[in-house]
Amino acid sequence: MELGLFIVLALVAMASAIAVIIQRNPVYSALYLILTFLSLAGLYLQLQAQFIAAIQVIVYAGAIMVLFLFVIMLLDLRKEEQRAVKGGYQLLIGLLLAAILLGELGLVFGGGVLKGVPGEFSPEKVSALGNTQVVGRLLFTDFLLPFELTSVILLVAIVGAIVLAKRRLD
Amino acid sequence: MAADYAYVGLFLLVGILFVVFTIEVLSRLLRPSRPNPEKLSTYECGERPIGGSWIQFHVRYYLYALVYIVFAVETVFLFPWAVAFHRLGFFAFIEMMIFIAILLVGLAYAWKKGALEWV
Numbered sequence: 071m072e073l074g075l076f077i078v079l080a081l082v083a084m085a086s087a088i089a090v091i092i093q094r095n096p097v098y099s100a101l102y103l104i105l106t107f108l109s110l111a112g113l114y115l116q117l118q119a120q121f122i123a124a125i126q127v128i129v130y131a132g133a134i135m136v137l138f139l140f141v142i143m144l145l146d147l148r149k150e151e152q153r154a155v156k157g158g159y160q161l162l163i164g165l166l167l168a169a170i171l172l173g174e175l176g177l178v179f180g181g182g183v184l185k186g187v188p189g190e191f192s193p194e195k196v197s198a199l200g201n202t203q204v205v206g207r208l209l210f211t212d213f214l215l216p217f218e219l220t221s222v223i224l225l226v227a228i229v230g231a232i233v234l235a236k237r238r239l240d
Numbered sequence: 241m242a243a244d245y246a247y248v249g250l251f252l253l254v255g256i257l258f259v260v261f262t263i264e265v266l267s268r269l270l271r272p273s274r275p276n277p278e279k280l281s282t283y284e285c286g287e288r289p290i291g292g293s294w295i296q297f298h299v300r301y302y303l304y305a306l307v308y309i310v311f312a313v314e315t316v317f318l319f320p321w322a323v324a325f326h327r328l329g330f331f332a333f334i335e336m337m338i339f340i341a342i343l344l345v346g347l348a349y350a351w352k353k354g355a356l357e358w359v
Contacts, residue, residue, distance in 0.1 A: 206324025228346035
């Protein structure tokens, strides 16, 4: 059951991710990206990361996709739709880079380079307390500085976008 | 826990099937099909559509979306804070106030620069 669900979600995620890059219409690409995000949210749920799953839907499938769609509308990609994919050397380089990336992934995940250190919160403890509460407790104690830095990054994002957009408005 | 999410999944599935079945199957069987050029034209609030739908949107939409994202992310951080608050105490309250204050600077800047005005 669990494995079957994983296979379905993984296949949907991969198929929609491929559809994102194959689609000629950028708006369709964006819609397929939503499907990718939703199936990733399902995979997070399977990993017992309910908080991340909810965030994936609210922030990525919601807010960030709205931003993506507005950027697509802003850029006016009418011509992009008609442009044919160039074959030849581009395809060759792409396949080569994909093969290198696959090798790297195999090295990292298969070679045991990634070995986590068991922390204070074991999986049993996390499911007893609730995912969100554990995230909250760690975020506001051990990871306080990254949390506060997030607000600065968001501030830079607002100011930067306004400075750039204002130049176009005036 | 897993059973609760099974309900969510079931609900999702039934919801999708409900829409697909009523629109694609049921309505196809029930509705009469008598198309004419007027009926098949694009509906735009009762007006005749002017030009194509591929127009360049104004940059203002982008600004609104960006400000929306910033406050969506803020809400995301408020949620675990609220859930864990009874264990964190007063210090966490100060932390969150600093966080919100820094973001309010951004909102004040956007407001002052007129990014929230629709001219």
